[in-house]
Amino acid sequence: MKLLKLIFKNETVFCISFLLAVLSAFAVKPDMMYLAYPDYRTIALLFCLMIIVAGFQSLGIFRMLGHFLITRAGSIRGLSAVMILLCFFCSMVITNDVTLITFVPFTILVLRMSGRVERILKLVVLETIAANLGSMATPIGNPQNLYLYSVSDLTAGEFMQAVLPYAGVSIILLLAVVFAGRDEPLLDVSVKENPEKSAQTKAGRVFGRAVPLLILLLLCLLVVFRILPYQPVLICVILVILVINRKLYWSVDYFLLLTFLCFFIFIGNMKRIPEISEFLISVVQGRELLTGILTSQIISNVPAAILLSGFSSDFSALLTGVNLGGLGTLIASLASLISFKFFAKEYPDKKGTFLKVFTIWNLLFLFVLAAEAFLIGMTVR
Numbered sequence: 001m002k003l004l005k006l007i008f009k010n011e012t013v014f015c016i017s018f019l020l021a022v023l024s025a026f027a028v029k030p031d032m033m034y035l036a037y038p039d040y041r042t043i044a045l046l047f048c049l050m051i052i053v054a055g056f057q058s059l060g061i062f063r064m065l066g067h068f069l070i071t072r073a074g075s076i077r078g079l080s081a082v083m084i085l086l087c088f089f090c091s092m093v094i095t096n097d098v099t100l101i102t103f104v105p106f107t108i109l110v111l112r113m114s115g116r117v118e119r120i121l122k123l124v125v126l127e128t129i130a131a132n133l134g135s136m137a138t139p140i141g142n143p144q145n146l147y148l149y150s151v152s153d154l155t156a157g158e159f160m161q162a163v164l165p166y167a168g169v170s171i172i173l174l175l176a177v178v179f180a181g182r183d184e185p186l187l188d189v190s191v192k193e194n195p196e197k198s199a200q201t202k203a204g205r206v207f208g209r210a211v212p213l214l215i216l217l218l219l220c221l222l223v224v225f226r227i228l229p230y231q232p233v234l235i236c237v238i239l240v241i242l243v244i245n246r247k248l249y250w251s252v253d254y255f256l257l258l259t260f261l262c263f264f265i266f267i268g269n270m271k272r273i274p275e276i277s278e279f280l281i282s283v284v285q286g287r288e289l290l291t292g293i294l295t296s297q298i299i300s301n302v303p304a305a306i307l308l309s310g311f312s313s314d315f316s317a318l319l320t321g322v323n324l325g326g327l328g329t330l331i332a333s334l335a336s337l338i339s340f341k342f343f344a345k346e347y348p349d350k351k352g353t354f355l356k357v358f359t360i361w362n363l364l365f366l367f368v369l370a371a372e373a374f375l376i377g378m379t380v381r
Contacts, residue, residue, distance in 0.1 A: 017262035024269035037268030054251035088134035136323035144305035152315035292321020327366035
């Protein structure tokens, strides 16, 4: 019972998706058609990308990059800009959640050492926004992008047209917030590393160990852009990781993969119930942007993308909607929970303050970007 409670607490979205899949199975009895429900290409790519990024993270590459840039920031404003840009651009490749796992604890450590503890909350919130918005710019930046790009017929040009106008405005807004704030000198900060560990992770050796991972990442990108089939690349990733570091298998978020699988079953069953299918199509079609934003506020943007895609005719608008929908509530993007957990662990008495500041800034960004989206939509029409 304790194990079940722990799973529900930590993997709430998975539990909900599992319950929906089970309940829908009572309405549509399991048969051979169930095997056609999942998009196996998306699940395979997610697995491969998660394990490859975990490999890069295990080499300390991202922390080395962060440390290198931090030592060159001369003020609080410079530090904030560096961290926000790191989160924005790194999330395009290593996903928003891995970016926050890597840089939020690093930010808290550096600001504590610099004596600027009062700046931590706002910067962590802005980093979270930066990671969520930066990740929208590439097909591999977050799970919903990978899924929608995989199951749709969107070209690379159509994908960029659906996300880049908002990513561009996002970076301008983020930097405007940083440079509008009060600047102060940054105290001398040096993030101390274990000498033995530092010796083992010199740039040359790290690069040598990263080469196989870089090759695997390139192969995955060729799958994403539909140049290679996913099956041989999946086998290649499994075999290479077995050789170079089999511990990386423990770094994969298997609950996320199972969540996708459960939603595939639920959506597949809903499509086979005519009354429900027709109703959902009438609600979603033509309103992908709005339903994407609103649904994400309740169930987060990854499940929203999977759910709504089964009843959508405009994947471009849906892509925009679920990405902008990552702003707003704390659960609109599950990656935001990572920042909250890190901050709450260090400052348990400031959870309420974090939620207040987080919600205000997220709603402000959501309002501006949603207004941009509706204006673009009106112009196109």
